[in-house]
Amino acid sequence: MSDRPDFQPSTLVIHSNRSYENQSNSILFPIHQTATYIHESVGVTKGYGYSRGANPTVNALEQAIAAVEGTLHALCFRSGMAAITTLCFALLKAGDHVILSDVIYGGTTRLFHQVLKNFDIQYTYADTSDTESVRQAIRPNTRLIFIETPANPTLKLSDIEAISTLAHSYENILVAVDNTFLTPLLQNCLALGADISMLSTTKYIDGHNATIGGSLATHDEVIxxxxxxxRKIIGTIQAPFDAWLALQGIKTLPARLAIHCDHAAQVATWLEQHPRVVKVYYPGLDSFPQKALAERQQKAFGGMLSFELDATTEQSLRFMEALKLCTCAESLGSVETLITNPATASHCDIPLELRERLGISDRLIRLSVGLEAPKDLIQDFEQAFAAVFGDAR
Ligand SMILES: Cc1ncc(COP(=O)(O)O)c(C=O)c1O
Structure with a gap:
């Protein structure tokens, strides 16, 4: 929409693709479930040739994501991992070096360690919560700093603005941020100076556990x-139906995020005062060591938290299994509250010693707080505590 900048995010996510060609005037953008497009005459199309290159429904989602990212350029992918993989194949070559956040989604670790290494893409981890550590990790062949903030699963934060300023003092280093935990509505990475904002749209953008998807946004037209x-060559574009479902999800993103944040704050505060809980990782708590950075670069504290019980690993896992409302499942950012044990799920490939050094102990529990009433969630925790530990304490 040409008048897009005048609208607030909650309006943009609903109306970002109003001006489309639509034979029936359906209020929802249609699903263009097609592999190919008719040529009006040989070699003349309406701009779409083959759905591995572009598709109108995918494009509609891209417009909505670009609108909330505050840019004109966003691309959607088959998954969050497809987005990161495409980013690496597009912008790196053999011999290049990448700096990764030491606390990062396990799939990203696997991509670099088990796939990209074979293509001579070099990488090292750095404690990106400390910009000086990032500076020390830079090599002459460093081309990309890929940070995740808040990081999965300990919510460790990295200063996007400081790292971007550092990277851009070199000639040829890009900064990409995995912003899956917050989305651009709660943390605008591009405005903070990053070159590329990456999302697993599987999470908050879709919001309903209906699709797998990913996106990349940038201000840079060449990128x-x-x-x-x-994306067209390696075939990582999102499928039209998945894009259409995510397009419905994104319309309620601002409303959902406000509730996720509110509920997560209530649950984090309740867990922190519980005698069976030894540690809660939530950027909105006074006990969170980087709360000041969260206040500076985030618009809110998000819907994700992690915690540890004063218990053995076995008891912690039994506690998870005793929950009846919180659902034990991978993923995050959906209307349902999801609970996982990163050590046995997303981060299972990381050696124990390294995991413990990063704060990802065997007993760490990660919670994606959903839209259920906090009172009901707290009641669920209470009954699980009682089931595993008895009422004493
Ligand atoms: C922070 C983060 N980044 C990326 C991904 C990968 O996204 P997808 O599962 O859509 O490929 C995930 C998935 O859990 C994630 O949590």
Missing amino acids: TERLRFV
Whole structure:
């Protein structure tokens, strides 16, 4: 929409693709479930040639994501991992070096360690919560700093603005941020100076556990075209129906996020005062060591938290299994409250010693707080505490 900048995010996510061609005037953008497009005459199309390159429904989701990212350029992918993989294949070559946050989604670790290493893409981990550590990790061949903030699963934060300023003092280093935990509505990475904002749209953008998807957004047209080109070659574009479902999800993103944040704050505060809980990781708590950074670079504290019980690993896992309302399942950012044990799920490939050093102990529990009434969630925790530990304490 040409008048897009005048609208607030809650309006943009609903109306970002009003001006489309629509034969029936359906209020929902149609699903263009097609592999190919008719040529009006040989070689002449309406801009769409083949759905591995572009698709109108995918494009509609891209417009909505670009609107909330505050840019004109966003691309959607088959998954969050497809987005990161395309980013790496598009912007890196053999011999290049990447700096990764030491606390990061396990799938990203696996991509670099088990796939990209074979293509001579070098990488090292740095404690990106400390910008000086990032500086020390830079090598002559460093081309990308890939940070995740808040990081999965300990919510460790990295200063996007400081790292971007550092990277841009070199000639050829890009900064990409995995912003899956917050989305651009709660943390605008591009405005903070990052070159690329990455999302697993599987999470808050979709919000209903209906699809797997990912996105990349940037202000840079050259980067966009390179990403688009590689996406078409390696076939990582999102499927039209999945894009359409995510397009419905994103319309309620601002409303959902406000509730996720409110509920997560209530649950974090309740857990922190519980005698069976030894540690809660939530950026909105006074006990969170980087709360000041969260207040500076985030618009709110998000819907994710992790915690540890004063218990053995076995008891902690039994506590998770005793929950009746919180659902034990991978993923996050959905209307349902989801609970996982990163050590046995997303971060299972990381050696124990390293995991413990990063705060990802065997007994760490990660919670994606959903839209259920906090009172009901707290009651569920209470009954699980009672089931595993008895009422004493
Ligand atoms: C922070 C983060 N980044 C990326 C991914 C990968 O996204 P997807 O599962 O959509 O491929 C995940 C998935 O859990 C994630 O939590």
